[in-house]
Amino acid sequence: MKRIRKEEWRQDVKETLEPSTLMFRAMADKVYLEEYTKGEAIIVSGETLTTLRYIIEGKAKISIVHEDGRESIVDFLGKGDYIGDLTFLEMEKRTKDVAAITDCRCLCVPMNEAIVFLREDNDFLLSLSKYLADKHLRRTWFYVKGLRYELKNRLAAYILMTSDGSIYYQKHTMTAEFLGISYRHLLHTFKIFKENGWIRKEKNGYWFDKEVLEELAKDIIY
Amino acid sequence: MKRIRKEEWRQDVKETLEPSTLMFRAMADKVYLEEYTKGEAIIVSGETLTTLRYIIEGKAKISIVHEDGRESIVDFLGKGDYIGDLTFLEMEKRTKDVAAITDCRCLCVPMNEAIVFLREDNDFLLSLSKYLADKHLRRTWFYVKGLRYELKNRLAAYILMTSDGSIYYQKHTMTAEFLGISYRHLLHTFKIFKENGWIRKEKNGYWFDKEVLEELAKDIIY
DNA sequence: GATTATATATGAGATATCTCATATTAAGGG
DNA sequence: CCCTTAATATGAGATATCTCATATATAATC
Numbered sequence: 469m470k471r472i473r474k475e476e477w478r479q480d481v482k483e484t485l486e487p488s489t490l491m492f493r494a495m496a497d498k499v500y501l502e503e504y505t506k507g508e509a510i511i512v513s514g515e516t517l518t519t520l521r522y523i524i525e526g527k528a529k530i531s532i533v534h535e536d537g538r539e540s541i542v543d544f545l546g547k548g549d550y551i552g553d554l555t556f557l558e559m560e561k562r563t564k565d566v567a568a569i570t571d572c573r574c575l576c577v578p579m580n581e582a583i584v585f586l587r588e589d590n591d592f593l594l595s596l597s598k599y600l601a602d603k604h605l606r607r608t609w610f611y612v613k614g615l616r617y618e619l620k621n622r623l624a625a626y627i628l629m630t631s632d633g634s635i636y637y638q639k640h641t642m643t644a645e646f647l648g649i650s651y652r653h654l655l656h657t658f659k660i661f662k663e664n665g666w667i668r669k670e671k672n673g674y675w676f677d678k679e680v681l682e683e684l685a686k687d688i689i690y
Numbered sequence: 691m692k693r694i695r696k697e698e699w700r701q702d703v704k705e706t707l708e709p710s711t712l713m714f715r716a717m718a719d720k721v722y723l724e725e726y727t728k729g730e731a732i733i734v735s736g737e738t739l740t741t742l743r744y745i746i747e748g749k750a751k752i753s754i755v756h757e758d759g760r761e762s763i764v765d766f767l768g769k770g771d772y773i774g775d776l777t778f779l780e781m782e783k784r785t786k787d788v789a790a791i792t793d794c795r796c797l798c799v800p801m802n803e804a805i806v807f808l809r810e811d812n813d814f815l816l817s818l819s820k821y822l823a824d825k826h827l828r829r830t831w832f833y834v835k836g837l838r839y840e841l842k843n844r845l846a847a848y849i850l851m852t853s854d855g856s857i858y859y860q861k862h863t864m865t866a867e868f869l870g871i872s873y874r875h876l877l878h879t880f881k882i883f884k885e886n887g888w889i890r891k892e893k894n895g896y897w898f899d900k901e902v903l904e905e906l907a908k909d910i911i912y
Numbered sequence: 913g914a915t916t917a918t919a920t921a922t923g924a925g926a927t928a929t930c931t932c933a934t935a936t937t938a939a940g941g942g
Numbered sequence: 943c944c945c946t947t948a949a950t951a952t953g954a955g956a957t958a959t960c961t962c963a964t965a966t967a968t969a970a971t972c
Contacts, residue, residue, distance in 0.1 A: 532834065534838060534909070535909060538838075540834050540837070540838060542830060542834050543830070553823070554823050554827065557816075557819055557820050557823045558820075559820055559823040559824055559827060560823075560827065561912075587812075587816055588812065590809075590810060590812055590815065593812065593815035593816055593819055594779075594809055594815055596819050597779055597815055597818050597819045597822060598779050598780075598781055600819060600822035600823055600826055601775070601776050601779045601781040601782075601822055602781055603826055604822055604825055604826040604829065605776065605781060605782065607826065607829055607830055607833065608764060608765070608829055611829065611833045612754065612762050612764050612870070615762070615869075615870025615871075616756060616760075616762060616870060618957095618958065618959095619958080619959080639918095639919070639920095640919070640920070640921095641918085641919065641920090647837075648834070648837025648838060649837075649959070649960090650959070650960050650961075651919095651920090652921095652922090652959085652960070652961075652962090653958080653959050653960070655920075655921060655922080656922090656958095656959085658921095659921090659922090687756070687757060690783075840927095840928070840929095841928080841929080861948095861949070861950095862949075862950070862951095863948085863949065863950090871929070871930090872929065872930050872931075873949095873950090874929085874930070874931075874932090874951095874952090875928080875929050875930070877950075877951060877952080878928095878929085878952090880951095881951090881952090
């Protein structure tokens, strides 16, 4: 991880970032930048969080390790997501694991000062409420719908959710962990997708037939 | 539904309620009371919400009807839950069905005025954020854990969650809808619970062995 | 380039869960 | 009290999904 104080920001970076710091407006002078490389741990579960982060670039995953040692991916994070919001609100008993999936850049402020300044900032609280409401809605929707549909549909939704353009490039192991199914069964369903011509292996991932998958996923995505 | 303006509150009611109106402090003079009877609809899906409610007594359920006509229970609400919070934040595309499971009493304020006054109220926004974070955490936890465990464990958690004391009295149809499983399979698992002596039918519901169920559910409940 | 670890892939048998069919009991309406 | 509807209950066969075993391909390491 590389930490870059605001004074050190290159001019062009600064201009790009300045607008993104709006949500930390009440403490704009305290903002700094962090850069993580692919695979790096951002938070180790159980540690005390001293930083409130906001992702401006890259993708990360939240995961937990179960008692039996296996791992579940709880959620994916990307541009516009907070890391540490639940600690900021003093609602999380124990922090979870957060790791960068791709290179990531985060805007950061010290947690203890955030608690002092941002809790007085009406605009921040409103936007945080909206952010949480949105997360909750999507999660609930995916949960309720997911229970009703079989893997075929959830997988289609997942492929669409995690891809930009028409290439899917997630690791199967990760997909299985997120969807909460066995690796074996995922592969089985994947095979069916291939046989139906809905996806096709390419050099850098899988091409997929957007129309077909959208039809399969249409009831699941909020 | 019975609507009771603040001036009409009986003295004793008033004293009991006064502290509960705190969250609407910024518009205390606008608060009124609504009383719903068991089974009554509080919100019909798709209708425009003109009221922000806060439950001070009773239980309700949020549900949606799927394209195939079947119903899913999305969540249960009780004392301390808001109804209309997502509309207040302008995040919900379409309201869901909300119905009283038992007699309910709600504190109410007009939505349009709430949007004016409460969005300026720092304390309200902070407590709303915490409320949403808590909801999101619990839901995520139940989802992630639920995927990993079979019905036996989720059912144990559900029985504990929906009961006060040692009597479980939910309708099986409702339980199946919430857990997202077939009625048939629920009954099958219920039978196993009975055979193991974990639950026993009584006149007004099921007695259950709290210790055993807590052991079964221990990894699922947040 | 050889070696190890990780990701992908497939098969076979076990089990959780679903669908459909049907019977009995409890609850609500005239 | 009869009638209708909703809730409870059980059986049998189908299918979705899991576990375990094993093989190959790809990526990381020395």
